[in-house]
Amino acid sequence: EHSTQLPTSGVPQDTEPSMVGKSVVTLDDLTTSQIVDLLHKAQYIETHRHEVAHTCDGRVLATLFYEPSTRTRLSFETAMLRLGGHVIGFAGAQLSSVTKGESIADTVKTVSNLVDVIAMRHPKEGAALVAARAAKDFGIPVINAGDGGHMHPTQTLADLATITSRYGRITGLTIGLCGDLTFGRTVHSLVETLCRFGNVNFVLISPDELKMPRYVIDRIKRAPSCTYTEVRDLAAVIGDLDVLYMTRVQKERFFNEDDYLRLRDTYILDEAKLQRAKPDMAVLHPLPRVNEISVDVDHDPRAAYFEQVHNGMLMRMALESSVVGDTLPGYEEWKNQ
Ligand code: CP
Numbered sequence: 001e002h003s004t005q006l007p008t009s010g011v012p013q014d015t016e017p018s019m020v021g022k023s024v025v026t027l028d029d030l031t032t033s034q035i036v037d038l039l040h041k042a043q044y045i046e047t048h049r050h051e052v053a054h055t056c057d058g059r060v061l062a063t064l065f066y067e068p069s070t071r072t073r074l075s076f077e078t079a080m081l082r083l084g085g086h087v088i089g090f091a092g093a094q095l096s097s098v099t100k101g102e103s104i105a106d107t108v109k110t111v112s113n114l115v116d117v118i119a120m121r122h123p124k125e126g127a128a129l130v131a132a133r134a135a136k137d138f139g140i141p142v143i144n145a146g147d148g149g150h151m152h153p154t155q156t157l158a159d160l161a162t163i164t165s166r167y168g169r170i171t172g173l174t175i176g177l178c179g180d181l182t183f184g185r186t187v188h189s190l191v192e193t194l195c196r197f198g199n200v201n202f203v204l205i206s207p208d209e210l211k212m213p214r215y216v217i218d219r220i221k222r223a224p225s226c227t228y229t230e231v232r233d234l235a236a237v238i239g240d241l242d243v244l245y246m247t248r249v250q251k252e253r254f255f256n257e258d259d260y261l262r263l264r265d266t267y268i269l270d271e272a273k274l275q276r277a278k279p280d281m282a283v284l285h286p287l288p289r290v291n292e293i294s295v296d297v298d299h300d301p302r303a304a305y306f307e308q309v310h311n312g313m314l315m316r317m318a319l320e321s322s323v324v325g326d327t328l329p330g331y332e333e334w335k336n337q
Pocket of ligand 1: 068070146155299
């Protein structure tokens with residue numbers, strides 16, 4: 001069951017740097033082999049829930065969420081609870097000493113004295129890097145749970161697990177990314193990581209105002225055997241796609257409400273539009289959705305967005321146990337079978 005055709009970087013496992021104590025601001029903080037190992041760990045966890053239930057006994061996770069979240073915070077927390085650990089934190093900075101003017105660095109240095117691992121979401125790009133640097137002196141890993149419009153690495157882990165579960169691989173696919181490609185941090189993280197593996201055909205579908213940032217396009221240009229096209233019309237390309245990754249127009253990152261109102265309903269995927277798609281195309285969305293996927297798509301077997309939520313929890317279990325240095329009982333034997 002774990003013989004998924006995931007590429008490896010070619011680096012033997014025993015020469016891999018350790019993930020213990022490792023902060024993850026972007027997935028560039030992990031080697032390609034480490035990402036593949038997390039995917040295998042998630043597959044193991046899925047089928048060995050009982051065996052892993054005490055992996056992180058006595059550990060404490062802090063979730064420091066300065067910005068709203070449903071899935072990410074709850075799945076970080078559930079992941080630690082399902083591994084036997086505990087959770088503290090805040091789900092809004094208004095109840096913390098941030099309201100008294102405390103800096104991110106001081107908050108993180110304080111929390112680093114209390115817990116084993118920190119997951120942090122913040123509206124400002126770069127906040128996760130500041131936190132990771134502040135926690136480094138204490139040997140505490142910080143996992144970026146989303147920093148502004150920049151990156152969302154654990155969402156990407158969920159996305160990779162979902163693509164793998166649908167296709168058995170993450171390369172050799174045509175992947176359409178649709179909607180707000182400017183402010184959507186999940187698509188930035190996903191493209192960055194898929195480029196590491198190479199051999200992906202990206203179709204970037206957006207209005208002119210919400211195109212993929214230049215630095216992400218440059219990344220695709222440097223990636224081995226990756227191609228990209230930029231288009232506006234989803235219907236014209238949907239039949240070519242193996243994966244369609246829909247995104248919400250990120251209202252909270254717009255400077256101008258009129259622009260948001262004009263652009264928010266540019267793409268609405270419904271069953272009628274799906275008629276043109278391949279029968280096995282996977283529809284992904286990081287959620288929350290607003291209007292961009294009609295609820296009538298939820299019952300279509302191609303809808304994979306609630307699977308992403310489940311996979312996100314498994315991947316966070318894999319990541320949390322790895323960075324705190326707790327071995328999943330039975331995993332090494334299972335992997336080497
Ligand atoms: N996908 C995602 O990050 O969802 P939340 O904002 O609800 O955490």
